[in-house]
Amino acid sequence: MESLKITPLTAWHRGKKAKMAAFAGFDMPIQYEGIIAEHNHTRQAAGIFDICHMGEFTLAGPGAQEALGALVTQNLDTLSPGKCRYGFLLNASGGVQDDLIIYCLDADSYMLVVNGACEAGDFAWLSEHLPAGPVLTNISAKTAKIDVQGPKSREVVSAVLGPDLPSPGYFNFIRTIWRSEPLLVSRTGYTGELGYELYLDASMALPMWEALAAHPLVKPVGLGARDTLRLELGYPLYGQDLDTSHTPVEAGFGPLLGKPTPFIGQSALADVRERLIALEIPGRRSARHHDPVHLADGAKVGVVTSGSFAPSLGYCVALAYVRADAAGQDAFVVRTQRGDLEAKRASLPFYTKGTARAKIS
Numbered sequence: 001m002e003s004l005k006i007t008p009l010t011a012w013h014r015g016k017k018a019k020m021a022a023f024a025g026f027d028m029p030i031q032y033e034g035i036i037a038e039h040n041h042t043r044q045a046a047g048i049f050d051i052c053h054m055g056e057f058t059l060a061g062p063g064a065q066e067a068l069g070a071l072v073t074q075n076l077d078t079l080s081p082g083k084c085r086y087g088f089l090l091n092a093s094g095g096v097q098d099d100l101i102i103y104c105l106d107a108d109s110y111m112l113v114v115n116g117a118c119e120a121g122d123f124a125w126l127s128e129h130l131p132a133g134p135v136l137t138n139i140s141a142k143t144a145k146i147d148v149q150g151p152k153s154r155e156v157v158s159a160v161l162g163p164d165l166p167s168p169g170y171f172n173f174i175r176t177i178w179r180s181e182p183l184l185v186s187r188t189g190y191t192g193e194l195g196y197e198l199y200l201d202a203s204m205a206l207p208m209w210e211a212l213a214a215h216p217l218v219k220p221v222g223l224g225a226r227d228t229l230r231l232e233l234g235y236p237l238y239g240q241d242l243d244t245s246h247t248p249v250e251a252g253f254g255p256l257l258g259k260p261t262p263f264i265g266q267s268a269l270a271d272v273r274e275r276l277i278a279l280e281i282p283g284r285r286s287a288r289h290h291d292p293v294h295l296a297d298g299a300k301v302g303v304v305t306s307g308s309f310a311p312s313l314g315y316c317v318a319l320a321y322v323r324a325d326a327a328g329q330d331a332f333v334v335r336t337q338r339g340d341l342e343a344k345r346a347s348l349p350f351y352t353k354g355t356a357r358a359k360i361s
Helices: 010-015 035-044 064-069 116-129 153-161 202-213 223-233
Strands: 019-023 026-031 046-050 055-060 084-090 096-106 109-114 135-138 143-149 173-178 181-186 195-201 218-220 274-281 292-294 300-310 315-323 331-336 339-346
Touching: 010 019, 010 026, 010 202, 026 035, 026 223, 035 046, 035 218, 035 223, 046 153, 046 202, 046 223, 055 064, 055 116, 064 109, 084 116, 096 116, 109 116, 116 135, 143 153, 143 202, 153 181, 153 195, 153 202, 181 202, 195 202, 202 218, 223 300, 223 315, 274 300, 274 331, 300 331, 315 331, 315 339
Parallel strands: 046 218
Antiparallel strands: 019 026, 046 143, 055 109, 055 135, 084 096, 096 109, 143 195, 173 181, 181 195, 274 315, 274 339, 292 300, 292 331, 300 315, 331 339
């Protein structure tokens, strides 16, 4: 078995007796005191997340905007320095090779943040498809990423980074200095709450983490609660809700794909065979990845991609791909190993009280 990679914070997690497991090829913390407790604390105060397994690339040089724009779904013509944007890398069939956030650092200078499990494949694919000129660099190994999420996260970040640090707007970022080292602070989030992403040199990850963890409003949060938090918003997880067999249109992201210039996979987006839909399931028995989805008459029409009890709502939620001709139905049955679960079609987000877009002075 191939040995797992570690983050600069792995020893800290193990020292705190976190439950650890493999994720994206890394030894990652799943929970500390418990998924529900960590979930609720993030909704109420502030949690910190080790996201150092993510991949980061830079692309810079004359022609970088045009070259990158031909490979991603984001409209880089309208992405100015200091802003970042969510979108996709697609294969020729329109399938999602990865979802990523692109940061415009300056004119013809970008940072791409990709999923950890896709880092090597994304870098190879980009290297193959980019023209000569712009320089693509993989900075993942030397870059740490720590997320601070929750309605009290501004108080935490101000206490650690200084009260004069301006808060970036939603999907904006600023660059500053912390302990004589460069720091990029963005505001995107994966929990639905107000939050910040801190990108810094890997050597500074532990000092930053310990400074954040010392704040009385903060608790460390594992990937277990990160998953329930994102699912309550209906945010997709690559490898489950997004994959190379489905297009972003089928996953519900058609409104993000209207840029005027062409990109790889664009011509295949009109073929919609399935739709990713949201399901509510009463009670605490949740659907799981791969559970089949049926109509009331017994016909199988799809499969669950993500499912969990939603602590903020008190019932279970799920995402599922179903046949396009069945996506408009209101009632479904999910067949699990422990019996059938009645499910009804829902709208996203499941959880509507998040603070992610709060105005910060």
